[in-house]
Amino acid sequence: RTAVSELATALGMLVHGTVGWAVLQRPAEVLVGPDAWDQLEHGLHDPDLHALAEAAFANGTAFAEHAEGLGGRRPRRIEWTGGHRPPGDQVIPADLRVDRVYLVSCKYLSKVLHNAAPARVFDHLLKSTDSHDRADWYGQVAPRAHRRLASVAAEAVGCPFPADPCDADVTERRRLRDALREHGRAWPEAAAEPYRDMCAEVSRASAERWRRSASTPGAREQLLWRLLRLASAPYFVLGASRADVIRLRIDTPWDWRQRHELRAFDIEPDDAGQPQVRWAATVLDRESGADVVVHGHVEVRWSHGRFGGPPEAKVYLDTPPAEVPGYVPLT
Numbered sequence: 001r002t003a004v005s006e007l008a009t010a011l012g013m014l015v016h017g018t019v020g021w022a023v024l025q026r027p028a029e030v031l032v033g034p035d036a037w038d039q040l041e042h043g044l045h046d047p048d049l050h051a052l053a054e055a056a057f058a059n060g061t062a063f064a065e066h067a068e069g070l071g072g073r074r075p076r077r078i079e080w081t082g083g084h085r086p087p088g089d090q091v092i093p094a095d096l097r098v099d100r101v102y103l104v105s106c107k108y109l110s111k112v113l114h115n116a117a118p119a120r121v122f123d124h125l126l127k128s129t130d131s132h133d134r135a136d137w138y139g140q141v142a143p144r145a146h147r148r149l150a151s152v153a154a155e156a157v158g159c160p161f162p163a164d165p166c167d168a169d170v171t172e173r174r175r176l177r178d179a180l181r182e183h184g185r186a187w188p189e190a191a192a193e194p195y196r197d198m199c200a201e202v203s204r205a206s207a208e209r210w211r212r213s214a215s216t217p218g219a220r221e222q223l224l225w226r227l228l229r230l231a232s233a234p235y236f237v238l239g240a241s242r243a244d245v246i247r248l249r250i251d252t253p254w255d256w257r258q259r260h261e262l263r264a265f266d267i268e269p270d271d272a273g274q275p276q277v278r279w280a281a282t283v284l285d286r287e288s289g290a291d292v293v294v295h296g297h298v299e300v301r302w303s304h305g306r307f308g309g310p311p312e313a314k315v316y317l318d319t320p321p322a323e324v325p326g327y328v329p330l331t
Contacts, residue, residue: 001052003082004043006095006106007036008053009238010078012060013070013098019057020044030078052108055245059238062247063104066330069236075099091128092231107239107246113227114315118300121313122210122277125219126226137300137311138198138275139166141205145198149191150307153180156188165307177308199276202300203269207277210267220265224281225253227296227315230326237321246321247330256326259286275300275311283325294319 008019010030015022023044026037043049063069079097094103118137120126138146147164154161157179162168168176180187187195214220230253239246264282281294295318303309322329 005056007040008056009060012057013064103235105237111316118313125223136166142201145201149194153191177305202275207269249328251326260325
C-alpha cells in the first residue's frame with residue numbers, strides 16, 4: 001500500500017492520462033529501480049490497490065497544477081524515500097522530494113501522527129533525540145498492576161513467567177504472548193479485572209507525567225507543534241481519509257504564530273479498554289477571532305502483541321486535518 005500510494009503520487013506529477021498508462025512509461029525523472037516499478041505494476045492488479053493508486057495519482061496531478069505546488073511546471077527530479085528513514089535528525093515526514101525543494105508526505109487512511117516510545121511522548125514532549133528511556137513503560141508507571149496482570153495471565157494459560165515482567169527476556173515474552181493468543185483474543189477470565197486496573201493506572205500516571213512535562217505555556221506550544229509535525233520548512237501532505245481527499249500545506253511554527261495563539265492544552269486519562277490519554281488544544285484564530293479545538297489521543301499498547309514487546313505510544317489526530325490550525329488546504 002505504501003509503495004503504491006507514494007509512487008502513484010509521483011507519477012501524477014509527471015504523466016497525463018491514467019495511472020495504468022503512467023506506470024508503463026516508467027519516467028526517468030522518478031529515481032527508483034525496476035523492482036519498485038514492478039511492485040507498483042503488480043499492485044494495480046488488486047482492485048483495492050488500484051483504487052488507492054488512482055486517488056494518489058489524482059493527488060499528484062492536483063499538486064502539479066496547483067499554484068502553491070508546481071504551478072503547472074513539469075518536475076525534473078522526484079526522489080522516493082521508499083520507507084527508509086533518512087540519516088540525521090529528520091523532522092519532516094517526507095516520502096517524496098521534488099526538485100530538491102518540495103517535500104511531500106503521502107498519507108492514506110491513517111490518523112496516526114507519531115509512533116514512539118512512551119517516554120519520548122510523555123516525558124520528553126516528542127523532542128528529536130535518541131536518548132529516551134526505552135524501558136517497559138507499564139513497569140515504570142504502574143509496576144504493581146503490571147506484575148499482578150502478568151502473574152494472573154501466566155497462571156491462567158499455564159505459562160511460566162518471571163514475577164516482574166520487566167525481567168523477562170525475549171523468549172519468555174514471546175512464549176506468554178503465544179499462549180495468550182492460543183487462548184483467544186479475549187483475556188482469560190481471571191485476568192480481565194487486573195487488565196482493566198492496569199489500563200486505568202497507566203492512563204492516569206501517563207497523563208500526570210505529560211502534564212508535569214508540559215507545565216509551562218512555552219512547553220505546551222512546542223508540544224502542539226511537534227504533535228502536529230510542524231517543521232522548520234513548509235511541506236505538503238497528499239492523501240485521503242475515509243471521508244475526503246487530503247491536500248494540505250503544513251505551515252512552519254513561525255507561520256503558525258502569525259495567525260494563531262494557543263489558549264489551552266488539556267490532557268486527560270481515558271477509559272478506552274486499553275491505556276489511553278486524550279489531548280485537546282484550544283487555539284485562537286486571529287483572522288476570524290474564533291477559538292478552534294484540536295482533538296487527539298495517545299494509545300499505549302504492547303508492541304508485537306500482549307507482553308510480546310515493550311509498550312509503544314501511538315499518537316492519533318481525531319480532528320479532520322483540514323480543520324487543524326496550521327494545516328492549509330490546497331483549494
